[in-house]
Amino acid sequence: MFASSRRDIAPEPAAEVTSRALPRAHFVRPTFDQVYADTFPAVWRTARRLGVVESAVDDVVQEVFVTVYRRLDQFEGRCALKTWVFGILMRVVNNYRRTRRRKGAGHATSSVVGDPDIVVDSGADPLELASRSEAGRILNEVLATLDEGKAAVFVLAEIEGLTVPEIAEATDTNVNTVYSRLRAARKEFERSLKQRALRREASDG
DSSP: OOOOSTTOOOOSOOOOOOSSOOOGGGOOOOOHHHHHHHHHHHHHHHHHHTTOOHHHHHHHHHHHHHHHHHHGGGOOSSSOHHHHHHHHHHHHHHHHHHHHHHHOGGGSOOSOOOOHHHHTTTTSOHHHHHHHHHHHHHHHHHHTTSOHHHHHHHIIIIITOOOHHHHHHHHTOOHHHHHHHHHHHHHHHHHHHHHHHHHHHHHHO
């Protein structure tokens, strides 16, 4: 039906799927291939940045798209397609976390993750990849200092570009709660970056 591995990320070219909801009069439901081509990279990197361990990320992403395939006929364009897919992703990730916690709290998530942007763009220049790898490593280490709720809204807002109302819908959370978590996450993220910079300056000195 579709590739389950993160390495198979180049399906046949498909029409670009809009990231915002269309007026109902103009709504045309996309095909599964279009949804997959348009959202797979974002789903994969978001799963990783939300702490899904490398050994489980393919299964998590596949479960997301199995659900998308089964429910696509229910999508009526009442929200952006990406918001709808991310809502499925968040539910799958939350189920994954609950399952892992039952097996062992120490193995629920991983803070040591590869840079998803490199995975989905392996043809980039080696120097560019090295720079992005370092930036991705720092990003993931700082994200690991946030609790799950703050990390989720930060990733969806600052990395994936969803609006607060879209995040609220994707995470089934009150809009005011999303605003509060996002403000707190931004402050904690900035504080963590400053602490990293001070530690580096101290070690270099």
